Amino acid sequence: MLDDIQKLLDRANVNVQAQGIEEIAIYCPFHRNTDSASCYVNTKTGLWQCFNPSCGAKGNFRQLHRRLLNEDVIENKVVNPDLLRIKLNKKVDTSEDIELSIDGLTIDYDKDIHKLSTLTDRGFEVDTLEYFEVCFSDKKRRVVIPVRDESYKLVGMIGRAIDKDQEPRYLYTNGFKRAKVLFNLCNAKKYDSVVITEGSLDAIKIHQAGFPNVVATLGSKISENQYNLIRKYFDEIIAFPDADEAGQVMGHDIMVSCRGRRVRWAECPDGRGDPGDMTASEISDAVSNSKIKL
Numbered sequence: 472m473l474d475d476i477q478k479l480l481d482r483a484n485v486n487v488q489a490q491g492i493e494e495i496a497i498y499c500p501f502h503r504n505t506d507s508a509s510c511y512v513n514t515k516t517g518l519w520q521c522f523n524p525s526c527g528a529k530g531n532f533r534q535l536h537r538r539l540l541n542e543d544v545i546e547n548k549v550v551n552p553d554l555l556r557i558k559l560n561k562k563v564d565t566s567e568d569i570e571l572s573i574d575g576l577t578i579d580y581d582k583d584i585h586k587l588s589t590l591t592d593r594g595f596e597v598d599t600l601e602y603f604e605v606c607f608s609d610k611k612r613r614v615v616i617p618v619r620d621e622s623y624k625l626v627g628m629i630g631r632a633i634d635k636d637q638e639p640r641y642l643y644t645n646g647f648k649r650a651k652v653l654f655n656l657c658n659a660k661k662y663d664s665v666v667i668t669e670g671s672l673d674a675i676k677i678h679q680a681g682f683p684n685v686v687a688t689l690g691s692k693i694s695e696n697q698y699n700l701i702r703k704y705f706d707e708i709i710a711f712p713d714a715d716e717a718g719q720v721m722g723h724d725i726m727v728s729c730r731g732r733r734v735r736w737a738e739c740p741d742g743r744g745d746p747g748d749m750t751a752s753e754i755s756d757a758v759s760n761s762k763i764k765l
Contacts, residue, residue, distance in 0.1 A: 473514040475532065483539040490514075500539060502526040518604075520623055527661050531601070578606045587614060589633045590672070594750065599679040603655075613642065616671045618649075618689070621700065623657045629671055629689075650694035654687035656704070664707035666737070666758060667725060669718060673746040677711065680754035691717040698728050709761050711737040713745040726763075735761035 476495065480487060488508035489496040499510035499521040509523040517532025530538075578586065580597055586607040587600055606615045613630035620626045627647030632640045643649070653659075654671045655678070662684035668674050674687035688697055691713070701708065710725040712718035726734055737757040743749050749757070 472517050472532070476512055476514060476517065479532075479536055479539060485539070499523060499526055499528065501528045522623075524661060527658070529658070531604075583607070590614060593747070595672075595676065596679060599675060603675050603678075605675075611642065612637070616675075618647070618652060618654055618671070619657050620652050621656045621660060621704075626652055631672070649689040651696050652689075653697055653700050654689055656686050656700060659684045659686050660704045663705065664709065664733075665701065665705040666709045666711050667701070668711045668746055669713050669721060670745065670747060673711070673713075676747045676749065677754055677758075680749075680751040682754070682758060685711075688721075691721040693721065693724060693728070701729065702732070705732070707733040707735075709735050709737050709758060711746055711757065711761075714739040714743065718745070735763055737761040 477487075480495075480497065483500065485497050485500055487495050487497055493514055495512045495514060496508040497510050497512065498505055498508050501510075501521065502523060502525060504523060504526075507523075509526070510519060510521040510528075512519040512535070517535070518530075519532075519535050520529035521527060528538075580601050584591065584597055586609075587595075587605065590600060590605070591597065604617045606617075607613070608615050608630060611630055612634070613632055616629040616631065617625055618627045618629060627649070628644045630642035632638075655674050659665055664684055666677055666682050666685040668677060668685060668687050669689075669691055671687050671689060674685045677685040686701075708725065708729050710722045712722040712725075722736055726736065737760070739745060739749065739757065740753055743753065746754055746757075
């Protein structure tokens with residue numbers, strides 16, 4: 472991957488400003504700034520992001536190639552060849568150390584998309600799944616969703632069952648502290664307003680519907696650390712909980728805990744259990760019609 476990245480940057484006349492063990496720093500080619508090298512490219516995965524608040528451009532190697540040269544990568548590229556192999560466990564480890572087993576989980580979105588049919592059948596688009604680096608564990612037979620913290624660091628993985636008889640429904644990597652992060656905060660933090668939902672797939676579907684300012688709490692109980700992150704980055708909050716009893720408790724807790732900010736509630740329509748089951752128009756209507764709820 473490093474050779475491919477260097478060849479691409481050479482062809483695009485983009486100079487490397489600094490290079491570490493796993494990252495290359497460049498002046499972002501997508502906004503005018505030569506004061507600091509704010510764009511970083513991971514030399515193992517090809518993932519890149521500009522951390523300048525006025526830009527925030529990000530993507531994978533194929534997207535960088537397309538944006539720099541206005542052409543597609545000819546050969547098939549595999550997304551995240553080194554970062555997305557995980558060891559999924561039935562219980563969440565309570566230790567402080569985050570242990571990720573990273574040894575080459577891959578998925579080719581051109582050839583292997585059938586492995587994600589449980590999501591595409593529910594209306595999730597391939598481009599959206601690729602944007603969130605969604606992969607598949609053949610060993611565990613689960614859809615795998617990476618979770619990054621506010622600095623874009625990979626901190627955990629979620630393994631979601633694809634069969635009804637698979638238990639538990641969700642598996643997590645050892646040491647993954649869900650209460651310390653908000654899913655997709657690394658992308659949503661550049662906005663003043665935020666849509667808060669429970670599950671990662673709910674957030675992905677809301678993003679797909681046109682609301683990139685979405686985060687997921689990865690559970691109906693929101694920790695104080697997560698509330699601190701919400702208060703740190705956002706002035707306007709839209710709670711979008713599940714339609715079940717736990718979701719209603721979560722919504723009311725957000726309304727109370729975020730007093731002092733503009734807080735509204737978006738509700739799932741009848742017949743829909745959570746945003747992940749909703750269409751784009753249903754999500755748009757719910758957010759647009761969100762209201763204060765006491």
